[in-house]
Amino acid sequence: xxxxxxxxxxxxxxxxxxxxxxxxxxxxxxxxxxxxxxxxxxxxxxxxxxxxxxxxxxxxxxxxxxxxxxxxxxxxxxxxxxxxxxxxxxxxxxxxxxxxxxxxxxxxxxxxxxxxxxxxxxxxxxxxxxxxxxxxxxxxxxxxxxxxxxxxxxxxxxxxxxxxxxxxxxxxxxxxxxxxxxxxxxxxxxxxxxxxxxxxxxxxxxxxxxxxxxxxxxxxxxxxxxxxxxxxxxxxxxxxxxxxxxxxxxxxxxxxxxxxxxxxxxxxxxxxxxxxxxxxxxxxxxxxxxxxxxxxxxxxxxxxxxxxxxxxxxxxxxxxxxxxxxxxxxxxxxxxxxxxxxxxxx
Numbered sequence: 001x002x003x004x005x006x007x008x009x010x011x012x013x014x015x016x017x018x019x020x021x022x023x024x025x026x027x028x029x030x031x032x033x034x035x036x037x038x039x040x041x042x043x044x045x046x047x048x049x050x051x052x053x054x055x056x057x058x059x060x061x062x063x064x065x066x067x068x069x070x071x072x073x074x075x076x077x078x079x080x081x082x083x084x085x086x087x088x089x090x091x092x093x094x095x096x097x098x099x100x101x102x103x104x105x106x107x108x109x110x111x112x113x114x115x116x117x118x119x120x121x122x123x124x125x126x127x128x129x130x131x132x133x134x135x136x137x138x139x140x141x142x143x144x145x146x147x148x149x150x151x152x153x154x155x156x157x158x159x160x161x162x163x164x165x166x167x168x169x170x171x172x173x174x175x176x177x178x179x180x181x182x183x184x185x186x187x188x189x190x191x192x193x194x195x196x197x198x199x200x201x202x203x204x205x206x207x208x209x210x211x212x213x214x215x216x217x218x219x220x221x222x223x224x225x226x227x228x229x230x231x232x233x234x235x236x237x238x239x240x241x242x243x244x245x246x247x248x249x250x251x252x253x254x255x256x257x258x259x260x261x262x263x264x265x266x267x268x269x270x271x272x273x274x275x276x277x278x279x280x281x282x283x284x285x286x287x288x289x290x291x292x293x294x295x296x297x298x299x300x301x302x303x304x305x306x307x308x309x310x311x312x313x314x315x316x317x318x319x320x321x322x323x324x325x326x327x328x329x330x331x332x333x334x335x336x337x338x339x340x341x342x343x344x345x346x
Contacts, residue, residue: 005033005065006042006051007155009094009143009168010058011333015040017311018058024312026051039094039143039153041065053160057314057331057341060169063141063157070151072119078154079125079140086128087156089117091142092168094153098336099185100174109144112152116142132195133165143168162330164193170335180236183215183275185336190300193332194344201225205269207294209257209287210276214239220271221246228266230257258286262293272296277304280317288324298346299325306339318343 010018018040022030029049030042044051055062066078079087091113093105101109120127128137136158143153159165166172171192175185191197202224211217211229213236220227221242226249229235235252243250253260257276272291276283280303287301301321305311314331322329325345334342 003064003066004044006030006044006055006062007065007141007143007153008040008042008055008059008062010038010040010060011098011335011337012038012095013339014058014333017308018056020308020312021056021058021314025315026055030055036145037095053158054163057318058311058333060164060333060335061141061157063139063155066154066156068151068153072115075116075142075152075154076119076123076125079120080123082138082140082156084126085138086126087120087138087140088128088133088159089113089120089142090139090167091116091144092170093146094143095146096168096170096335098338099182100335101170101172106172108148112142112144133159135160141168161328162332164332165195166192169193169332178238179215179218180213180238181215182336184219185215186275186302186334186342187216187219187273187300189334189336190342190344193334193342194330196298201270204271205266206271206273207266207269207290207296209272209274209290211235211252211273216273216275217250218242220273221248221250224248225270226250228253228269230255230260232256257283257290260290262290265290265294267294269294269296270298272299273301274299275302279304279306279310280313280320284317284320287321291324296346297326299344301343301345302337302340303331303343304340311339314341321345 029045033043034041069075091109139157141155173188204225206220206225206227208217208229212231212233217227217229217239229252318331321343329345331341331343
């Protein structure tokens with residue numbers, strides 16, 4: 001579809017980072033246009049320019065802009081422009097909290113999604129609902145504002161490997177009160193992003209670097225995994241209690257990841273996690289040495305980008321990870337991430 005605008009959604013606070021990232025890669029080709037919190041559209045300057053499907057690691061969803069809609073009739077008219085292909089309907093809120101979307105917001109979103117689905121079906125526009133998503137599936141994105149009076153935005157994108165399959169990149173995962181830390185939420189969102197939440201991980205081994213106080217370890221034990229945790233800090237007692245209740249092994253090595261005895265580590269663990277609060281130039285060489293020693297089958301790495309200078313080097317850090325991690329390597333800013341991105345490999 002030939003349209004002069006693209007759209008992106010992002011986390012609250014990452015708008016400036018997203019703008020810098022796109023400017024650094026597409027200077028003169030894409031310029032910011034319409035902006036609201038967690039949402040930016042981009043003017044395509046050259047008629048022949050075709051941006052990549054995923055514009056930035058800091059864009060949770062990106063695609064072609066179809067425009068604002070005040071009525072169902074306008075939404076149907078925009079959807080007709082996509083042609084005869086079946087479309088998947090993704091309806092999601094523009095403004096989201098890092099700890100998840102509230103239930104009453106999803107209730108409002110779901111009611112609107114049902115209304116749009118009925119209008120599209122009545123207009124003869126075919127809807128695709130089978131799961132899982134496939135490469136090239138056409139997604140109709142409906143970005144919903146904070147009030148019912150605010151027009152909703154329509155865009156579209158084609159699903160590609162490494163993209164979120166959940167509408168808006170927002171898996172419906174709430175942070176339970178009983179877990180030790182927010183690392184639980186970030187891990188569960190990472191698993192859902194890659195579709196790894198459907199894997200049977202029972203009885204397999206995970207290596208969790210930076211495990212304390214134990215949010216991610218807790219999630220892994222819930223899934224029946226044995227975990228070797230590495231951290232100088234203390235673990236929440238609930239981790240040990242859960243491991244005992246589940247009958248799985250948990251071992252805590254109170255040392256820094258850079259001081260590990262590599263020969264003592266488990267070989268070919270199912271999963272290698274890292275959520276250590278060190279800058280990428282400090283932690284990535286350590287990760288490389290550990291991965292070379294253990295050859296983990298899958299990696300989930302939280303890359304801390306606590307300054308604008310580090311955010312601007314995100315692509316460089318991901319390319320370095322590609323040098324030692326199993327393919328494919330993807331990176332995104334999860335809904336639960338703060339000034340960090342999640343990189344997965346395998």
